[in-house]
Amino acid sequence: MTVHAPATLVEPTRIDEDLAQLASLIDDTTPGYTRQALTDIDIAGRQWVLRRFRDAGLDSRIDAAGNVIGILPGTNPAAGTLMTGSHTDTVEGGGRFDGNVGVVAALEAVRTLRETGTTLTHDLMVVDFFAEEPNRFGLSCLGSRALMGHLSAADLNRRDEHGTRLGDALPGAGLNAVDMLSAAVETGTIRAFLELHIEQGPYLEAHGSQIGLVTSITGITRFRGLFSGRRDHAGTTPMSHRRDAGCAAAGTVLAIEAIASSHPDGRGTTGAVTFSPTAVNVITETATLTGEFRSPDLDWLADAASQLDVAAQAQASQRGVELQLDWVPSESPALMDTSLLDICAGATEDLGLHQSRLYSGAEHDAAIIAKHIPTAMIFIPSQDGRSHCPEEFTHAAEIVDGATVLLNALIRIDKAATAGRAR
Incomplete structure (x- = not known):
């Protein structure tokens, strides 16, 4: 009525x-x-x-x-x-x-x-x-x-x-x-x-x-990763000798996707990845990545941040690349x-x-x-x-x-x- x-x-x-x-x-x-x-x-x-x-x-x-x-x-x-x-x-x-x-x-x-x-x-x-x-x-x-x-x-x-x-x-x-x-x-x-x-x-x-x-x-947590490798000649440097910041960033992009996919209400997005230099015949010296995680589950957001830190460090370490990962203050x-x-x-x-x-x-x-x-x-x-x-x-x-x-x-x-x- x-x-x-x-x-x-x-x-x-x-x-x-x-x-x-x-x-x-x-x-x-x-x-x-x-x-x-x-x-x-x-x-x-x-x-x-x-x-x-x-x-x-x-x-x-x-x-x-x-x-x-x-x-x-x-x-x-x-x-x-x-x-x-x-x-x-x-x-x-x-x-x-x-x-x-x-x-x-x-x-x-x-x-x-x-x-x-x-x-x-x-x-x-x-x-x-x-x-x-x-x-x-x-x-x-x-x-x-x-x-x-x-x-x-x-x-x-x-x-x-x-x-x-x-x-x-x-x-x-x-x-x-x-x-x-x-x-x-x-x-x-x-x-x-x-x-x-x-x-x-x-x-x-x-x-x-x-x-x-x-x-x-x-809730949202946003982050920025700076990968610092070494600039070298793309044609003469063997793959095993490279310190490629771009590859470390690329591996981290896939890690963001995998982490977010592990939770039904999890969302993970890479907003931008930039390489320097951008020449095709030069190995990437620095790469900057920005992204975010979202979820209504605050505990999962904290866990996703920890997982990303481990994954990004692993991507950088295996390539001899340094990583600075910064987190923007999150919104609960x-x-x-x-x-x-x-x-x-x-x-x-x-x-x-x-x-x-x-x-x-x-x-x-x-x-x-x-x-x-x-x-x-x-x-x-x-x-x-x-x-x-x-x-x-x-x-x-x-x-x-x-x-x-x-x-x-x-x-x-x-x-x-x-x-x-x-x-």
Whole structure:
């Protein structure tokens, strides 16, 4: 029996129109839909979001961390805030849905609330988080980290492969490193965070589910290996006399694959391998490898790191190559709030949509926020499980389903939090 009469979006076609406009704001010198953080095109994208927020009646600004923030005031300023949103930056050659869906769906939810005269007790904060995707400095979710007070001076001292500091790259995106470190909000006043996102995997499609409710978000450990061998002539140096850094790195790539394949929820990826020199007639003197492991199992992540250390050392040792293996501070798996998930489940059921519960193998701003604020994620299907590629696709009707669940879940969370304070 339906307890709540579900709200419907006033004009859902605006979601598709917004997604199309965002898809036009891309770097057309690269394939796919590229709008990477710390670029001029990303600045243009965030300015577009800022204008859309203001057009929707949100009190909007771009904060010191580059986040686009819009506030829809509630009826009780002392009640606190509900937060929703996602991100609009992309990976190079990525797709046009990814985090974009969560931002424009939240925007359409706000439009519906205002145009139907539906008021919330809590303020509603809608956020387009800055730099969610991994960047050349090896640190993702910059905006949400800063907002939660998780960004440090050491983070801003990270350097890319050319030696440029992250802090020195921020002015090019209109940001100041010192100000970014003081961009944290008072998390105690934020009652809940809800993020809508495409699944980026095949689970929902395989199970015939229109909505996914995320139980946890994967933990991640990232690493960088520097293999140092000896430069010699490729034609005159016997195979037994070589100290080939490239071969040591190549063996380690296969070890990463084997380690990750040993666990059903393990994932291991080599992001890049670079050789120097690159001449075909010179034995590789140095090789640099970057990669990551992912899993919702924190113990396995620690074990995978130990296995990789042993395997990489073995690859280097048998070739007389030196190895420096560095680990980027890891992200532990993030659990979603069960009470919020139950509210989302109720909203989904009342809308007559089939749902599944699953963990997320992708990284999200929600994982950072969940460390401080009760958090839930809603997934919608990705066709063929494809993402981070130009072929990434989710049907407009599926996006509307997700946005409608988001709208109804926010209304229910507002009522539940209000009732909880009244008791």
